[in-house]
């Protein structure tokens with residue numbers, strides 16, 4: 001099945017964290033294939049290494065693993081790596097594909113001992129399938145109900161010991177019982193620019209393009225902490241370098257190419273900037289409600305709320321308050337304006353060694 005079939009290709013901005021048309025095949029070739037190749041997420045890597053090695057030493061299957069984090073940070077890649085490191089085969093499915101319990105029963109009964117079952121978007125699994133999964137995860141068996149009404153019987157079926165790897169962009173949307181059945185939760189966090197630079201250098205090597213160190217830094221800085229975006233920007237810059245120059249990506253080439261694609265120094269695209277500009281210029285910096293803001297930029301409120309806002313908030317440009325959205329001083333400065341004296345500072349938030357993975361608490365940070 002096509003792993004990426006869940007993606008809808010609505011948002012074609014070059015800095016969308018979601019999979020967009022054209023990403024698919026290339027992404028597969030750029031995926032890291034083992035833990036050693038996987039750049040960044042040092043804590044997650046170390047913890048997973050222990051979980052996997054421990055299980056291998058005991059000759060058993062590791063605990064079920066939940067990978068949680070925003071789109072494009074490497075959850076699917078990591079699921080594939082887990083299977084590869086265990087020397088097991090990976091069976092793929094996704095929450096939305098498991099509409100009926102029977103779909104899951106079929107999947108489970110085909111598993112071979114040691115298999116890794118990967119359920120992408122596991123928070124979207126339908127209730128009956130989820131309940132079947134509880135038993136399968138805990139006792140490696142399922143009860144298949146045959147017939148309807150009073151005559152219905154349930155037939156217990158053994159399931160070969162397997163490891164479930166679930167991926168979710170919304171771990172908060174998982175039910176408690178499902179969450180509790182994972183022995184290990186890995187939280188993937190946004191990448192540091194230096195890590196993105198390394199990822200870009202690796203990708204450039206695979207794609208066979210010459211990427212200068214300064215150019216790498218330039219692209220990394222605009223990638224919103226997300227490898228998927230970094231790789232996509234690299235491809236756009238490569239096009240520019242090949243069409244308008246000799247194919248070598250220098251800092252100046254990267255700069256010029258990213259200007260053509262409307263991606264600014266912070267990784268903001270045109271829509272992000274119009275939202276900021278409307279907030280500051282039309283509403284004096286706010287507070288203003290999301291729907292009003294959306295009307296001002298001619299977009300759906302959902303697009304503004306789900307596509308633009310998360311990054312603008314993370315970049316410290318917008319603050320959410322009970323009375324609406326407010327522009328921070330950093331937003332005014334970004335637009336080349338002098339912030340009013342009462343504006344909150346904002347700016348890129350400083351991350352202090354937040355734990356990236358936890359054995360105990362799968363809550364979203």
Ligand SMILES: Nc1ncnc2c1ncn2[C@@H]1O[C@H](COP(=O)(O)OP(=O)(O)OP(=O)(O)O)[C@@H](O)[C@H]1O
Pocket residue numbers: 017018019026027028030031032037038039040070071072073074075076077078167169199227228231
């Ligand atoms: N640590 C990494 N090192 C190198 N490349 C990476 C890394 N993480 C992700 N990538 C690249 O980013 C792309 C997207 O990663 P992946 O598909 O694993 O993300 P995801 O978290 O599953 O996203 P989604 O939530 O949309 O399913 C991969 O194809 C790969 O090229």
Ligand SMILES: [Mg+2]
Pocket residue numbers: 075076077120167
């Ligand atoms: Mg994925």
